[in-house]
Amino acid sequence: MVAQMYSVIVPNSPDIPGEGKPRRSILCPEKLVENYPSVKTGTTIKTLHDNFLEGVLRAEGGHFIGHRPIVDGVPQGYVWESYAQVNDRVTNFGAGLSHLGLAPKQNFGIFSINRPEWTMSELAGYMYNYVTVPLYDTLGFSAIEYIVNQTEMQIIIASPDKASIILAMKFNLPSVKTLVIMGEVDNALEAEAQDLNFNIISWSDVERRGLERPVKAIHPTEDDIATICYTSGTTGTPKGVILTHKNFVATVGSFHMLARHGKFFLPSNTDCHISYLPLAHVFERVCQAIMISGSTRVGFYQGDTLKLLDDVAVLQPTIFVSVPRLFNRIYDKVMAGVKAKGGLAAFLFNRAFSAKKASLEKGIVEHTLWDRLVFGTIRARLGGKVKHIVSASAPISPDVVDFLRICFSADFYEGYGQTEQAAGLSVSYRDDMISGQVGPPQLCAEVKLRDIPSMNYTSQDKPYPRGEIMIRGTSVFKGYYNAPEQTAETLSADGWASTGDVGMWDAQGRLVLIDRVKNIFKLAQGEYIAPEKIEAILAKHHFVAQVFVYGHSLEASLVGVVVPDAEMLKLWANENGLGDKSFEELCAQPLVRTTLLGELGAFGRENDLKGFEILKNIHVTHEQFSVENDLLTPTFKLKRHIAKGKYSAEIEKMYE
Structure with a gap:
């Protein structure tokens, strides 16, 4: 039987010494995805604002954003706002920012952990064609100062704890004029701002100003900048990745087309996603854009990763997106528990695990008896309703992938991407049970491997070509903000971006990650x-x-x-x-x-x-x-x- 191929060489691609020929997904050999059609209206979704309106239409009044109020230190159940309610609030908040002096195509900062106001602030930016610039203090104060001053932002939207950081740095941030505070503005914060002659206003007050004095929104085009997302990196000064609406929508559109071919899931208003991976990074923002396009509910964690599984138990998400670190911990705990119990419990687990592992080869992740008898308590660790698990940000062990499929009876996808491609480089397919690979290129991208002679990796290696992963396509960034030299180092004149990752094509045209060029x-x-x-x-x-x-x-x-x-x-x-x-x-x-x-x-x-x-x-x-x-x-x-x-x-x- 001929093995299924997942990618093909791009037709008529030239031979270039030191490089392999570019490959595309077998689902789009001729043309890369740029956008996607509206399910409700048939029009073409080209911007992230279009994407939000699609979610509003598809939701038909359904829930969108949920959070857990904390009363006397105790988290309550989730409280929800509908897509329609959020649309109204976003409209008003965007108008309120206009009254604070923010003009279309100007930069504004968002500085907070994930919470409803983060997402609504960003959606207001998309609606009114403002440019969001996320901040995060884990980069260090010098990096915050660098980002704020390089982008010359005048307005920063921040949670109270992050606002204190900005106030402490005020004399080094000459462009900043206004702080918009998520939640309540306490007396101490207000007094501190007054001492510094600093304009401070609550998020709800900005929203109210916009409600009282509406402003007609000037919507973005696909080529307008949606965000400048600074890479956390591991060395040196952070780089501001310029991402357009088209970059993001190309990635979202790729997932839509994969879903139409049955290779991925398309979330709907019956699904639920928990937002805890940092919104300051592109991965969670793309996740939210995909959820919004399907009118999915998004519940925020309470802000403490140590209490994440408590939030998950209450929210009961159907979609769980995370990083290998968390999945490894779940794997470790379950396997150690089985070993500690021993006896009949260990015998049943191992028998059930072996039976389901054999079924994986046939593409089956469910088993009527074993799922109920053995794996029910394990499924409860993620709320009991998870249908789709997505892992990204680092390679995950094939053993852990098999474990997740077996114990949670869920589809598993491993994604690979970077900020510079709006997280849209590759993803494994639903019907592919082979672990240890990250699938073919996304439908918005083509990929080739460039030789690394110093490490004996070449695109001519047998049996599998190896080299640095290079990407070109509609999701690829436009350059680094005000950094032409750094842009030229990463992005070639003909649109190829170097990733710094080492990859290999397997026998079926899927990417396998080997490591980082700099880490080897x-x-x-x-x-x-x-x-x-x-x-x-x-x-x-x-x-x-x-x-x-x-x-x-x-x-x-x-x-x-x-x-x-x-x-x-x-x-x-x-x-x-x-x-x-x-x-x-x-x-x-x-x-x-x-x-x-x-x-x-x-x-x-x-x-x-x-x-x-x-x-x-x-x-x-x-x-x-x-x-x-x-x-x-x-x-x-x-x-x-x-x-x-x-x-x-x-x-x-x-x-x-």
Whole structure:
């Protein structure tokens, strides 16, 4: 039987030395997607404002935005506003911004964690053709200062806690004239603003001004800028990625066409999405644009990721979009629990798991008996109603993908993209149960691989071509804001953008991610190391919460920094006479280090790591890698250069 192909070489593409030929999805070999047709009116959706109006029409009065009010410190049930109500509020708020002096095509800032006002502020920007510029303090104050001053923003919409940060920096932000506060403006904040001779106004007051004095909106065109989205990056000054309405709508339109071909799901007004991944980043904003296009409900988390699963239990989403870090934790907890129970419970789980895994090869993710008898309690961890799971931002282990399909009886999709393509580079297809790949190019993009001779990756490699992933298409950005040199480094004159990621085409024309160009390093004996691959494997061990793999080019072996799973370590300690120790004390115990090192060595070999990929020494720490301590980006990617600096003394000691 001939294997199904997922992508094809672009017809009449030229031979270019050092590059492979570009490929497109087999669903669009001739023409890339630019937009999509309205289900309600038949007109063409070309802007994000059109996209919102489509959601309003399709909702037919249904719910849109939900949040959990906090009363005396206790979160309540979700309170909802309809698409029609939000449309009115957005119209009024956009008019109110006009009265504050904001003109079409001018930049304004949004500085807050995810909450209803964030989304409504952005939708107002789309309606009135303002340009949104998200801010986030995890970049550091110097980066906020850089972004605000480079974009010359005069208005920043912020939550009260973030407004205090702006006020503290006021003398370094000469362009900022007005702070719009989400929620209540307390007396202390107002007094601080008055002392600085600073205009401060509540979000609801801006909305009321617009209601009292309507302003006719000047809607954007597809080529107008929708946002300048600054990349968090891992080094240097943040870069402002210029994304147009067309860039976003091309990505949304690609998903619409995939859904028409049965390769993806199209959300509807019966679906629900939980918004907790940072709206300051393009991934969650594209997710919301897709949800809006299908008039889906969007419920916001209460603002604390440690309480996310509490919110999920109340909201019961049908769509769950997250990052591998969270899915790995769920996998670890379930597998460790099964092992701890043992006996009949472990026997039933393993039998059910094996039966469903065999069914995956036939494209079946549901089983009448096992889903009810064994996997019901696991499904309840994500609210019990999840039908679609999407993972992105970093590679996810094939074992974890199979686990998610089996235990949650849900369709699973792995997406791949970057800010520079409005998150629209590739995605795996619904009927494709092969894990470890991120599908063919999105229908709005074509992709080719460029040779990396220094790493022995070439587009002529056999059996599978390898190289740096390059993308061109309707979702690709227009350049970096006021940074022509950086733009030229990434974007060629003929529209090809370099991603910095290393990829491979598999036998069926799907992309497989190998690593980042900058993350790959060579050991003293000449072996290339892809640390993210090793970390993804080791992170599945039940003892491991987080791991950082490092190798020095003058050394022949790898070392690592490991944050143990506190719960699992405590169970181990109780069995090994250390039950009286705290988590911090346990991490300092030599026996813990030697036990972990041995466990990870055996686990690595079981998972086909080569000898030079096995950690030869580790440092155990109780301190989690987090956004707050600057070891993770806001999208939870490890900042390797920061981690290397923080643990430099420990690394040196490990090599000794």
